[in-house]
Amino acid sequence: MPTRRSVIAALLGGGVGAATLTDARGYLDRFAPLSGAAWGAATAGSRERVATPYGRATVRYDDAGVPTVRGDDEPSLYFAVGYVHAADRLFEMDLIRRRMRGRLSAAVGERTVESDRFHTKMDFAAAAEASWRAVRDTPTGDAMRAYAAGVEAQRTSEPLPLEFRLLDYEPAAWTPVDSMLVEKQISWGLTGSFRSLRRSVAADALGASAAATLYPDRLDHDVPILRDGGAGEGGKAADSSTATAADAPNGDDLASLSAWLADFESEPGVGSNSWLVSGEHTASGQPLVANDPHLTLMAPPVWYQMHQRRPGMRVRGVTFPGVPFVVIGENDAGAWGFTNAGADVLDTYTYETRGGEYRDGDEWRAFETEERTIEVAGGDDRSVTVRKSVHGPVLERQGRRVGVAWTGLQASRTAVAVHELDRSDGREAALAALRKFDTPTQNAVYADRDGNTAYWMTGLVPVRESGGGDTGNGGPGDDGDAVRGDRVFDGSAREGEWPGYEPYGQPDLDTGWIPFAEKPGVRDPDYLATANQRIADDPDYYLGEGYAAPFRARRIYDLLDRRAASDGPFDFAYMRRVQRDVVDERARLFVPTILEARDAMGEPARAAADRLDGWDYRMDRDSRAALAFELFVGHYRERVFDPVLDTASLGEEHYPNDLVLFALDPESRWFADPPAEGVDPRTRRDVIAAAMADAAAEIDDEGYETYGDYNRTAIDHPFDLGFLNYPRLPTDGSPATVRNFRKESAVGSSFRLLARFDGEPSLGMIPGGNDGEYFSDHYSDLLEPWADAEYRPLVETTDGDPEVRFDPGNADAAGGVGDE
Known part of the structure; x- marks a missing residue:
C-alpha cells in the first residue's frame, strides 16, 4: 500500500x-x-x-x-x-x-x-x-x-x-x-527566466537564423505601453548590434541543463493587464484604474483578499499569504495595480575551469563550495554540492554548468516599498515608495483622489558591461561598453558584468542599475494600457526582449481609443466591459488564412473550419467557432514546430509565442521542402489542413459541442484530489483575450480590480474561496461568480461583534x- x-x-x-x-x-x-x-x-x-x-x-x-x-x-x-x-x-x-x-x-x-x-x-x-x-x-x-x-x-x-x-x-x-x-x-x-539560455541552445541546434525567428529581438507591432515616448529622461543605450544569439557559446553543450531548468521557470502565460484613464476623459471627472494579474490558478487562490485598518490608514485589496501588506488595491488616497514588465534581469555565464577553480578575468578563483543534505521522507537522503561564483549560484547537469546572476538573489527593499505604498497619501508618495520596489520588475499604474495619475516601471534592471579593466569581484572598469543581455556570456572573459551587483548581499544601488528617473514612466497620461507588451519603442537602455505577444494590448488600446474618439465619456460600466472582453485578436489575424485553406481539407476538417466563417472572434463559452479555433491553435503549433524541434531533440519549452507562430512566412524553413532531415515535405496549407483535422477529431473524440465544454476551470489543490479540487465550470476567454484564461497552463486572472473615486465602492474578485480550509463555507464560494465575470464591492465589514x-x-x- x-x-x-x-x-x-x-x-x-x-x-x-x-x-x-x-x-x-x-x-x-x-x-x-x-x-x-x-x-x-x-x-x-x-x-x-x-x-x-x-x-x-x-x-x-x-x-x-x-x-x-x-x-x-x-x-x-x-x-x-x-x-x-x-x-x-x-x-x-x-x-x-x-x-x-x-x-x-x-x-x-x-x-x-x-x-x-x-x-x-x-x-x-x-x-x-x-x-x-x-x-x-x-x-x-x-x-x-x-x-x-x-x-x-x-x-x-x-x-x-x-x-x-x-x-x-x-x-x-x-x-x-x-x-x-x-x-x-x-x-x-x-522574472526567473532562462530565455537567453534556451535561445543559445536553439541557435546551436537549429542555427542562428531559426533562433532569431523563434525569439526575435523585437516583436512587430505598434502598441507599446508608452505610445508617445515617456521612456525616461535619458541614458546610455546598449549597442543592439552586439551580443546576438549567433555569438552564443556552448549552446549545444548546455541543452540538457536548459531542459532541466525549464521545469522550474514560471508557467507559460504568466502576465497581466492594467489600464488607467485620467479624470479629463471620465463621466465622474475622477480617474479610473483597472488591473487583473494573470498568475497560476490554484486552490486556494494565490491571493488573500482583506481590508486593513488602523488610525490614519485604511487599505483594501489582496495580499500574498505569508506577507502582511496589501499588494494590489486602494487606500483612502489612491489606487494601484501591477503587471509584469518583462525585463531581462537574469543572466547565465560559462567559465573556463580547472579542478575546483574557474577563471575570472586575469585570475583564478575557487568556487565557493558547500555540501548540503536533502532530507527525503521514506527514502535515502541526498547530498547536494552547492557551488557559487562571483555571479551567484552555479547550476550543473550532466557535467555542464552555468553561473547565474539574478536580481532577486541580493537584498531587496520591496517589502518596504509595498508597506509605504499602503500608507501613501497621494501620487508623489506612491512614486517615492515605488523607487524602493527592487524585485520583481513591474509596470505600476496609480491614480489618486486629487486626479493625479502615473505609470512607472519599477525594479532593479542591470546595465551590463563587457570589456574594461579588472576591478576585482567580477566588476569591469569604467571603460566598459554596455551590452544587451540576450545571450549566454563568457564569465571568464568578464562579459556581461553587472556593476553594483552583490549576490546574497547588499547591492550598491548607486552603481550599475538604470536610475528610477530614467526608467520608462509618465505622469498624467490621458489613458494608458499595459499587457506585458514592449514598454517603449526606443528606450534609453536595454530592458529586455521577452515581451508578450501584443494581442491583449492591441484589444485594450483599440477599445480605449474607440471610446476616446466617441462622444461618450469613460465610465465605470465601460471599464468593466473592457475587463470582460473576450475578442481574440489571434483569430482576427489568422482566421482568414485558415478559411483560404479550406479546399485542402477533407471532411470533417472543412466542417470545423466552416464554423469560423462569419465568426465575431469572441471566445464565448457557448460558441462553436471558439471551440474549433482554440483547439486548432494548439494542434497547429505542434504541427509547425514539433517536426523540426524533435529532430534537434528540443522540447516544447522552445515554442515561441503565438504572434511568431501566425506571422511565419509560408516560404520559411518551418514549411520547407523538407523543413528538416527526416521530415516529410509540406506546405503551410497542408499544415493548416492537418491541424484542423486534428481539431475536428478532438472535438468528436471528446464529445465537445461548444467552447464551454472544453474551456472549463481546472483549478486544483496542490494534492490534486477530487474532493479538494475546485469544481469544473465553463467560462469564457482564452490565452489571448483581455478576460484571460489559459486552460492548458492553469493561468488566468488571479484578481480583478476596478477602482474609482466617485463615492461608490471599487470592485474586486478572486478565483475561488478566501479560506483554504476545505470544510469552510468559503473554500470555493467565489469560483462561480469569478467564472461568470462578476464582482464584489471592496467594502469593509463594520457591523456586528468581531x-x-x-x-x-x-x-x-x-x-x-x-x-x-
Missing part, C-alpha cells in the same frame, strides 16, 4: 499544480471527509479571544469570508493579519517556504527531490536572509516581526489544517525570513518570535 507521502508528492516536484495523482483517491477514501483520525478537529473554529503582546485588534468577516482587520496601531494590526493568514492559509504558506528552501522532500518524499535540488543550489534562503538584513531595522521590519508573532500565535494554539494531518508533520515556527522567502518566490515566478478579538496579555501566550 502506498504511504501518504508517496500518494501526495507527485505534484510538488516541479511546482504547485503539476501532476495528477491517480492512485490517491482510493487511498484517501479511507480518510473520508467528516470522519477518521486524519480529519480530527479539522472543523474546530478559531478562538474568539487571543492574547497579544501588542495593542488591541479585531477581525470581522463578511459573507464571502473576507476579513476586515482593525488594530490600535501598526504592530497590533499586523499581529492580527498574521493570525488571520495562518488561520486560513497556513499550509499554503508552509508549502511556499519549503519549496524555496529545498525542503519539500522532507515532508513528501522522493517525488520532489529534483525540485529540492534546484532550490537548494539557487540558495533562495540566503537571498531571503539578505533581504531581511536590509529591512529588519526599519518600521517595515517591526511590522513583519509583529506579523510573524501573529502567525505563531495561531500555529501554536489552533488545530493544524487538514493537509498537515494527511502528511503527518508539523510546520516549523514562522519567521520574518520566511516572509522574505515568499517575496522571493513571487519574484522568481515573474469574530476574533486581540487583547493585550502575556507575550508568551501570544507566541513570541525571533528574527530567524
